[in-house]
Amino acid sequence: MKTLLKYREIWLVVAILALAIGVSVRSPGFIQPRSLANIFNDTSILIMLALGQMVVILTRSIDLSMAANLALCGMCVALLNVAFPGIPVPLLLLAAAALGTALGAINGALVWKLDIPPIVVTLGTLTIYRGMIYVIAGGAWVNAHQMTEAFKAVPRTELFGITLLSWFAIAVVAVFFVLMTRTPLGRSFYATGINPTAATYAGINVGRTRFIAFCVAGMVSGLAGYLWIARYAVAYVDVAGGFELNIIAACVIGGISIAGGIGTVAGAVLGALFLGVVNNALPVIGISPFWQMAISGTAILLAVIFNSRGERRRGRIILKKAEVL
């Protein structure tokens, strides 16, 4: 299994490289370090969110409310910034992460305590969170001139040649890598997803593990909420509308099994990068950005067909016969 996983990620790297080199034939500037840093910067938020979603999907759940959570947290900190320009940005960042965690905890609690299927819970909270943005902002926009300079500056500040936004993504990737491979909690996410019954017997509280997964996804969404609003310097109801699907797409392309228990940090990052490279490549080679959606759709379909081969389990030969029928 492990070699198979590696195999898949190597293929993703090859696909991304081939894409980048293919594009650079048409436009040599595409693989300049400066341009690559830009692509990474553009993809940073998607990478973080994909990692949060990955944890949730690993536990056999799904979080459709991440983009709405992001937009709500973003709007809240933007309003805070307008009302109290004195609050330092790190504090706002903490506030966004805390609020995001709280919203994620609502999802998690409904899944854990009431046993409502995650897709129903997050379908509901998706519309509720989105609607709350309208309620707290009164339908108004928060525009760039209302925000303080410090608020807008954080994601753009450059450190060692790349932006702070990119550094955030790198930090999040590092944290997730340690969490997933070096901590009992990370392993329990996998255990919960691959076999909840066995996990229960092994002493893992499956419900609580799911709850924590939703909190993690919520925290990432909150953090990304501040970064998104600060980067684009505008907050309105439809911020990141439909982005939840891009997040899931990144996970699927990255080889994270929707059935739970299978997936790696590297996979999620590469899945997000793949989408990022595609999106950045289109204008460069003169294809209308309107192609973007169809291309990412095709990429999802190809990825899931490709993934399903690796996921066929060998230990189930008895049931295999039944499946053939």
Add this chain to the structure above:
Amino acid sequence: MSSLTDAPEAPVTHRKIPDRLDNPLRSALLSWETLLLLVAVVIFIVNSFASPYFLNAWSLSDLTFNFTEKALIALAMALLIIAGEIDLSVASIIALASTLMGLAVQSGADTPTLLAIGIGTGLVCGAFNGALVTGLKLPSIVVTIGTMSLFRGLSFIILGDGVFKGYPKDFGFFGQGYVFWVISFELALFLVAALIYWFVLHRTNFGRRIFAIGNNETAARFSGVRVARVKFVLFCLTGLMSGIAAVLLTSRLGSTRPAIAQGWELEAITMVVLGGVSILGGAGSIVGVVIAAFIMGLVTFGLGLLNVPGIVMSIFIGLLLIVVIALPIVYRMARK
């Protein structure tokens, strides 16, 4: 509400093994439609007190335009979800079908051709989903997230940020016409479709097979149910209904943009789940889905009369979804 207490208790086990989550709806299913009907009546009464414009034949007729197109999709989606699958691409199928109809109008197609194109596109898209899910044995949620992007993406490629207009005059009947007095064509079609779906799901062998698959796919297979074929047909049906919805919506709006029907998949699924269909498959009824459709229509229309913006309505829809599902569970927990 009293019948809720009569519902059989879930067996008490010493340890909980949540491999396949216990379906909380099943025990309340007997009274689910009753509960929904109660909710509908309450909302109806609240609405008629809240706005003087509500209790009027034409208002009530207008109300139905809010949900009939989505509800048509919800009927087929209910069958699909009962069978344990899901289709997230329905709204994108509408976009693609509508775009292709618009394209045909530009080359002077007449109304029957448009109908054939709209419904045909839906059917082909549904078959495409079905083939991927059943032929390649892929999870439907991921496949339809992919085709959701793909179908609407195709419509973006064709249309860009443009718009198709100039549909023939008689094409407008499907979305704007009335069959009899205040009964619109859309409403009549929905009621007929609901009757057909009710009959198919609850009174035919095919319907029993759908439940069998949703409850235990392996057992169904060993009982001689051709699981793949049934599922394929259900995906085709969902596509077909999306195609019909595309005809109605395009006819009602008289124009096509690629962002048409955005977010409808979530509303259709909300209707299905609110209607008492278990998202885990194996349980549900058409009556519940029809009542749920009316509830959604009543809520949005009532709030609309009170000048509540659409985005705030969505809070109510989301709350309704979670509360209605959580209520029986909380009730059962409280009794323990």
